[in-house]
Amino acid sequence: MWFGMTVILGVSVYYSVKYLQNPLAKYDILAVECANVGILFGILGMISGMVWAQFTWGSFWSGDPKQNAAAVGLLIYFAYSILRGLFQDDSQRNRISAIYNIFAYATFIPLIFVLPRLTDSLHPGNGGNPGFNAYDLDAKLMTIFYPAVIAWFLLGVWIVNVRSRMRMAQQKLEDLDIYL
Amino acid sequence: MIIREKEIMSSFYSEVTTLVRKEFVLEWRQKYAINGILLYVVSTVFVCYLSFNLRIPDGITWNALFWIILLFGALNGVSKSFQQERDGRHFFYYQLVSPEAIIVSKIIYNSLLMLFISFAGLLVFSLVLGNPVQDHFLFSVNLFLGALGFSSTFTMISGIASKSTNSATLMSVLGLPVIIPMLLMLIKVSKNAMDGLQRNVSYDEIITIFAINAIILTVSIILFPYLWRN
Numbered sequence: 001m002w003f004g005m006t007v008i009l010g011v012s013v014y015y016s017v018k019y020l021q022n023p024l025a026k027y028d029i030l031a032v033e034c035a036n037v038g039i040l041f042g043i044l045g046m047i048s049g050m051v052w053a054q055f056t057w058g059s060f061w062s063g064d065p066k067q068n069a070a071a072v073g074l075l076i077y078f079a080y081s082i083l084r085g086l087f088q089d090d091s092q093r094n095r096i097s098a099i100y101n102i103f104a105y106a107t108f109i110p111l112i113f114v115l116p117r118l119t120d121s122l123h124p125g126n127g128g129n130p131g132f133n134a135y136d137l138d139a140k141l142m143t144i145f146y147p148a149v150i151a152w153f154l155l156g157v158w159i160v161n162v163r164s165r166m167r168m169a170q171q172k173l174e175d176l177d178i179y180l
Numbered sequence: 181m182i183i184r185e186k187e188i189m190s191s192f193y194s195e196v197t198t199l200v201r202k203e204f205v206l207e208w209r210q211k212y213a214i215n216g217i218l219l220y221v222v223s224t225v226f227v228c229y230l231s232f233n234l235r236i237p238d239g240i241t242w243n244a245l246f247w248i249i250l251l252f253g254a255l256n257g258v259s260k261s262f263q264q265e266r267d268g269r270h271f272f273y274y275q276l277v278s279p280e281a282i283i284v285s286k287i288i289y290n291s292l293l294m295l296f297i298s299f300a301g302l303l304v305f306s307l308v309l310g311n312p313v314q315d316h317f318l319f320s321v322n323l324f325l326g327a328l329g330f331s332s333t334f335t336m337i338s339g340i341a342s343k344s345t346n347s348a349t350l351m352s353v354l355g356l357p358v359i360i361p362m363l364l365m366l367i368k369v370s371k372n373a374m375d376g377l378q379r380n381v382s383y384d385e386i387i388t389i390f391a392i393n394a395i396i397l398t399v400s401i402i403l404f405p406y407l408w409r410n
Contacts, residue, residue, distance in 0.1 A: 020406045069361075072360045072361075075356075075357040079353045079357055082350075082353055083340075083344075083350065083353075086344045086346060087343075095407075096340055096343050096344075096407065099340060099403050099406055102403060103336060103340075103358070103399055104358060106395050106396065107333075107358045107361055107395075107396070110361055110391070110392055114388060114391075115361055115388070
């Protein structure tokens, strides 16, 4: 889920950049939906990770650097949603949220990938813990792990696709003055 | 072609220096920011000092308190950088100078402001709550990087926040999560400096802080023209 989330958020940044280059409502909708799916994956990852942590490390919240970083990352993206709610004017809202999205991603990446590497973590593969590939089951585990990563990503793409098409259709209807 | 580029560069420098000078003149006339934040930092230090029942807290608490006070000082001080002047004047600047010059000059001014505030804050803080730092050089370098990082991040965030009507809340909501990676690194390095550990222990963190600073600066300079265009 983390991998899927990071990639989806990256796609969101890509559309934000495209929006700034060429302000079309389509790009904004795609960027927002990607960010929403990223938030959804983040929350799911947080909850399932906490359940996993309860069984592996003995408590739901163990103050692990990666867990903390993930929580902060979620806060950054919640702030993004709040920011979007604050503006009355659509084009201003789209532009400013695109700017914040790019800015946030630039700090989100070091937060997730660099900082935890600098401290000991309880996660597998960190701080002297064996990584997943150290187990005997590695081949079997990997055959599940990589397809799962890809599957989460594709699931995200699908959700984004459906939701953004729905929103674009709604917008078109609004433009035609037919209110649902 | 080369001459043309040189002209552009030199006009950029003159724009930046003029704008920085303008910020200082404004500051000198109003004397609001420096005195305001200085007073803010000093009173927060006293609140902490009195809340600890006049006792000096242990190392970790000292460190955390110091950085939190600086963080909120920066948040207050930098947040006014785009709200101090009225909208009409922004349109005026918009016609006169390039947006890059605006953000660069604001960042330079805020960094100088924050440098002054953080070292003055350190002075007051150590006067009242003691100074357990062992490696003063490392601590100062760290403080320097921290001041630069706080000011560049919050300058961009305050630019974003100033576009909305409810900018005070927005400033902390947007700014605090974004500053956390840097804050964590800073707190760690300053703890190392307090304990007087070997300096090569902190190189990784120092480089990371440097890198985050560089990323934030570049991203701000690239993105600000889009924010400025209204």
